[in-house]
Amino acid sequence: MWNEELKFTAFFPHSTFLVPNSTFRLVRVRRLQDMIVTIDGPCGSGKSTVARELAERLGFEYLDTGAMYRAVTWKATETGVDLEQDTDSIAELAQKVRIDFYDGKNGRRIICDGRDVTTAIRSPEVTRKIKYIADEPAARKAMMNLQRAHAKRVGDIVAEGRDQGSVVFPDAEVKFFLDADIKTRAERRLSDFRSGRLDIEFDEVLEDIRQRDMADRARPVGALRCTESMKKIDSTGMGVEEVVSEMANIVRQVASSC
Ligand code: DC
Secondary structure, eight states: OHHHHHHOTTTSOTTEEEEEOTTSOEEEEEOSOOOEEEEEOOTTSSHHHHHHHHHHHHTOEEEEHHHHHHHHHHHHHHTTOOTTTOHHHHHHHHHHOOEEEEEETTEEEEEETTEEOTTGGGSHHHHHHHHHHHTOHHHHHHHHHHHHHHHHHHOSEEEESTTIIIIIOTTOSEEEEEEOOHHHHHHHHHHHHHHTTOOOOHHHHHHHHHHHHHHHHHOSSSOOOOOTTSEEEEOTTOOHHHHHHHHHHHHHHHHHHO
């Protein structure tokens, strides 16, 4: 029963722990100091992999904000919203949608309004249409509110996404900007695609990244940017383990000085 309950990280904070109270029933006690770590960076920089591993190493919750944008895009497509024209419906949908994360047997599952959309949100169609959600200020605001509320509920968190340190959690205790040169990023994307058996060439991936970089940096709200308060890590030529260790050391140093 307890294990089942604790799997629902959206409802039951990760940074709480169970202690017996006077009647020997287990109750949850919140830690005094919660810590927010953000990882911003461009497409293909390895943010998701690194954020997941870092969170696991530190015992923090992991928030994949790209998955939230994907879930809203999926829902809008599913319900027939005209993404090119109907910004009011996009805003309304983003404000009403419910997104939960569930750690199941096969890893992290994303639940959107009660439907498991973990696989559906990775489709090329969703990826192509995300820009209509990501460029819509009211939708971004709704996502920001959900992300902040989620962080408040779960406590210690590693939040990953293009605007996490710059807009959503500007006062986070540790803010990273993870980058890599564009060819390295394209190679990483290509190997992701190939492991998913998608037939795609290097030049196509490189061009796609170029386009996404431009769109991410030019977005009127929530644009990708490396601010002065972020610790920049260039992961070109570095493995995941090396990047995660460097980040974990920085987080531990900051935590010990708090
Ligand atoms: O990280 P990802 O590829 O799953 O993100 C999908 C899209 O969502 C990406 O093209 C840009 C958008 N996004 C965003 O605008 N802001 C975020 N915090 C996360 C993702």
